[in-house]
Amino acid sequence: MQDLKTIVLSNQEISPGYYRMKILASGYSESAKPGQFVMLRVQRSFTPLLRRPFGVFQVGFIPADCDTLPPKEFIELVYKVVGGGTETMRELQSGDAVELLGPLGSGFTADASIAEKILVGGGIGLVPLYMLATELVKTSKVSLFVGGRTRDDIITISEFERLGVNVSVATEDGSLGETGFVTRLLEQRLEEPHQTEVFACGPMPMLDAVQKICATSEVSLQVSLEALMACGVGACLGCVVKGEGHTINEPRYLCSCTSGPVFNAESLDWNKTEAIKMVGGGK
Amino acid sequence: MQDLKTIVLSNQEISPGYYRMKILASGYSESAKPGQFVMLRVQRSFTPLLRRPFGVFQVGFIPADCDTLPPKEFIELVYKVVGGGTETMRELQSGDAVELLGPLGSGFTADASIAEKILVGGGIGLVPLYMLATELVKTSKVSLFVGGRTRDDIITISEFERLGVNVSVATEDGSLGETGFVTRLLEQRLEEPHQTEVFACGPMPMLDAVQKICATSEVSLQVSLEALMACGVGACLGCVVKGEGHTINEPRYLCSCTSGPVFNAESLDWNKTEAIKMVGGGK
Amino acid sequence: MSNAVEQVLKPKLAVEIAGLKLKNPIMPASGTFGYGEEYSPYIDLNQLGAIVTKGMSLNPKAGNNTPRICETVSGMLNAIGLQNVGVDAFIKDKMAFLSQYDTPVIVNFFGNTQEEYGEVAARLDDVPGVAALEMNISCPNVKHGGIVFGTDPQAAAAVVTSVRKRTTKPLIVKLTPNVTDIQILARATEEAGADALSLINTLTGMAVDIKTRKPRLANTIGGLSGPAIRPVAVRLVHQVVQAVKVPVIGIGGITCAADALEFLIVGAKAVQVGTANFVNPDAMATIIADLEKFCVEEGIADINDLIGTLEL
Amino acid sequence: MSNAVEQVLKPKLAVEIAGLKLKNPIMPASGTFGYGEEYSPYIDLNQLGAIVTKGMSLNPKAGNNTPRICETVSGMLNAIGLQNVGVDAFIKDKMAFLSQYDTPVIVNFFGNTQEEYGEVAARLDDVPGVAALEMNISCPNVKHGGIVFGTDPQAAAAVVTSVRKRTTKPLIVKLTPNVTDIQILARATEEAGADALSLINTLTGMAVDIKTRKPRLANTIGGLSGPAIRPVAVRLVHQVVQAVKVPVIGIGGITCAADALEFLIVGAKAVQVGTANFVNPDAMATIIADLEKFCVEEGIADINDLIGTLEL
Ligand SMILES: Cc1cc2nc3c(=O)[nH]c(=O)nc-3n(C[C@H](O)[C@H](O)[C@H](O)COP(=O)(O)OP(=O)(O)OC[C@H]3O[C@@H](n4cnc5c(N)ncnc54)[C@H](O)[C@@H]3O)c2cc1C
Ligand SMILES: Cc1cc2nc3c(=O)[nH]c(=O)nc-3n(C[C@H](O)[C@H](O)[C@H](O)COP(=O)(O)OP(=O)(O)OC[C@H]3O[C@@H](n4cnc5c(N)ncnc54)[C@H](O)[C@@H]3O)c2cc1C
């Protein structure tokens, strides 16, 4: 964990609205684990004010400019432009300054005794699964089910294929792969019981469905959640999610930046609880 | 007067911390008068929030990319980097979007019956005098007295010389021209009475001294003032300066964006009046 | 069916406030749009829901010493000191220009005593072309130790009551945000006869030049406006809407249609755009166009169907 | 002579507040620095003037429903709901870590009733390593209709008086900015026994998601912090400094040394850095270094010579 004042190495559009950004990041190739994230500061002014959380897509080395120097370590992010922060990011160019706090959070933990692994990714939720896949393919058979609205939302899958991951695609408009939700693919695969382990990241409705399917099939599931974050280090308590056993009267919150963003599905509360309102804006 | 959504044509450092910026500005070659200014918006976010006022250095035409098209009109600004807004400006490149409100304010008005004109500029205060000089040299003998802290603060004087203006320089550290204040040069010139007209722009202490000298010599003086401005069009009343006859009990304020920024020296109050404080932040 | 499609293509933006019919809910905030004329080269005043003038007093006011403004992070401080030409000169010199437009003119005004407030209102009462009055109660009451009218429920009610007696025009009371409980003030002024409430006026603030160690404003303290204050304004408008029956006009840090929509959704019937006019002289025109687009996208045929639809 | 040069080269930054000796006037604001531990990988806690903890209550608090935070223009809203481990767990689990450092620990705390406030203070009273208490009075008094203690001079004075009886530690009372007249509150709490005052807590604000038409916070309203609020904070600190004799700690939107200096110049003896920690985990280290540089540049040998030197 460190706060690096560093620079962008490259920043490229890979699909309409989706970008890959390489950032010089010494230490990351050793320290970053699959499922971890960084808090990125993209400009000096206060708009946007807060850092933005991004999953680690991969870490690696690029050759140095000169043979006698060690290669440079980088971290790669893949992001979707959705608002002010990511709009600013899209404009960054090689050499621009950024600040990188990380690597942060829990990572995925694979059970070595299970030979088959299934990854389920929705849209930009694919990101943390790539670094996980690079690890898993070393010892296991890995499948990826990936979904999105249209084919533009299906990104980096050739990268997964190059690792030897078996990729199946579903799009809501049928422009690539099966038509429909990615969860259909998972459901089909888990129809006949077999020993496997599922790792999922994507929008909440997708995770809800994945959780139901895995619970029914009694398959172990780890999910990576996206929560609003201010600090990323457990200080603000802004990023909590509801933990298993949460009720209105006895709320149980887990910090998603320190206990997460990857959680075992059983440690979370999957019921839709009603919002409670307090008078006064207590902190 | 128009609010142009336009682009930067070029932006170059001309001396440490001083820049020249050309902006595509159709209509300006006809509409802009010497001494007028523009309100420039340099970025989409709210830091900085307000537009920044800049004097018009010159207007002109550049050849179009294609012979059959009309040449492009531009406006040129010269600015000094002093804070957040000008820091942002320095980073603008050819093609970047800016918004340009103007041309605004009163201009200088030369008395055709007076054959000799004296311009007095302090530092960045030189800017509005250049466009004035381009007009004055057509009919008069024009001298420029220019001052600054060091020689780095003496900018664009070769441009004035190219117009045929007689340039005398004073720097406080003696690194260029005479050592001392520019007002010494004016004082010397006005020692023996002769018919002339003075146009001055620069920091307040300089203008104070120029006013005293001109008043003593009974020479007519126009000054261009720098006031804090929010709107530039007479709506906010933030930019007022004290008018002739101003007292604490009967304050007289003049809007420097509409009645100015160029004023006849006699229409201003040159006494240092005490600040009055009110309870409550009345608007 | 074709009718429904047409409605969606051209949503209805008109709103009504205290009998005043506005083409749309967008108008300038007092003191940020001069007397209208200043911005007429940049924006078509006929487009606006209403025009709100700089605040008028009984006698002309020269305003405060300088510096009067200073920029802060995403905001600005001002202590203009309510400089204005005085109500009589306004009627004589400024109304003719404003009357050319097919847009209701709302005259903002203030006084230093209860009597002054009443007198200004009376002088505006029979002026043709004045559609409504907006009463700025964020001024110190010089007869009562300088306590700001709008921070004291009794004083606020009293001054509104006395103005109410002297005008037949719709009376909008503009509240200050610098109070502990805005709902008490809102109810007090409603009961005293306000036909509508507008808020917020500026938050009191201050900035210091660390080199000279002087306040950045000659007046030491001033009013904070701009995007920085919007969350405070939205909260106060939300609270006032819940406390009163009269229509509420939302003000504070509005720069774009999305900002305006926050206020409309919490229940403001219209909004005023202030500091943003300085940044973008055509801000209000853009907001009106984008409000229309938003309604089309969201299938809202009439903006009134959106007002007050906050889901709690 | 050589001595004078040395002094200028290494200006004295130490300040004293209610008997508490601080290495420098910079400390975190409660709730933005966790229990200290969270930021210890990024900033040397020994550098700080003090460490201020998250607010403690008698019993552990789970906090509010989500979403709890949202970003606004140059600011953020939060409605964390005062989530904390409870005072006993704090003493048991968190103090050992904090006691390693040579930096005074200020424990922020709150209650829902006067009794709770007193009880928390009492439990902290004999804890070694706790240098002072900071009492957050921006909480609703559940026994009195939920009115926020800190907005009512009587309630504020009463709760401070009762806490004062139960602690021998220096007592800092943290004021809310959401009041009409901060000077009344400041004097009331000073008279009730506060050894120092800190301000501001967050401004109450709200933001709306215009697509879902829901508040952006589950709690509807929350506290606005960050650079956006600084002018309001500077004004309030200025007013409080003029109203009381006890030392004042300035808080609100501080991101850099220049921001901190505004508060020191108006008379704050120290400052707290809140939201800026989220943006820059080493913000306070940079501020301390830059404060020192500023003193050197301005020829200030002792920061105390700068405090309260506002020129009016
Ligand atoms: C642990 C974690 C990992 C993430 N990894 C990635 C990734 O690899 N690639 C990617 O494109 N996105 C990722 N996200 C989401 C990403 O953080 C948001 O898309 C981004 O912050 C949006 O910022 P904005 O200013 O463009 O959007 P705005 O909508 O303007 O943001 C406004 C505020 O909402 C927050 N916000 C908006 N959307 C989200 C979201 N989905 N999750 C969390 N906060 C949000 C922002 O941080 C900001 O505070 C991740 C989020 C988390 C929590
Ligand atoms: C009519 C007019 C013409 C001007 N012409 C030029 C010019 O040709 N070249 C040039 O370099 N500068 C010129 N200035 C000054 C220029 O506007 C300021 O230097 C600039 O606004 C500073 O902005 P900043 O954000 O970099 O500085 P900051 O100090 O961060 O600005 C903070 C605030 O102070 C205001 N401000 C700061 N300094 C000045 C100043 N000297 N005058 C007015 N407002 C100020 C800014 O507008 C802003 O609101 C002119 C000013 C006026 C009023």
Ligand SMILES: Cc1cc2nc3c(=O)[nH]c(=O)nc-3n(C[C@H](O)[C@H](O)[C@H](O)COP(=O)(O)O)c2cc1C
């Ligand atoms: C320069 C300036 C002058 C103002 N003058 C007045 C005034 O005369 N009367 C009034 O009621 N409000 C006045 N206001 C307050 C605005 O009308 C508005 O309430 C406030 O600025 C908040 O809106 P904003 O954030 O959109 O600017 C003034 C504001 C500014 C910035």
Ligand SMILES: Cc1cc2nc3c(=O)[nH]c(=O)nc-3n(C[C@H](O)[C@H](O)[C@H](O)COP(=O)(O)O)c2cc1C
């Ligand atoms: C996420 C968050 C949590 C906070 N929690 C507390 C708290 O527990 N007790 C308290 O007295 N103030 C709390 N505050 C208020 C801060 O201590 C501080 O007064 C306020 O944020 C203004 O300072 P800033 O603008 O520097 O953030 C909290 C603020 C934030 C942003």
Ligand code: FES
């Ligand atoms: S983001 Fe601050 S505690 Fe998780």
Ligand code: FES
């Ligand atoms: S700058 Fe607004 S009136 Fe002159």
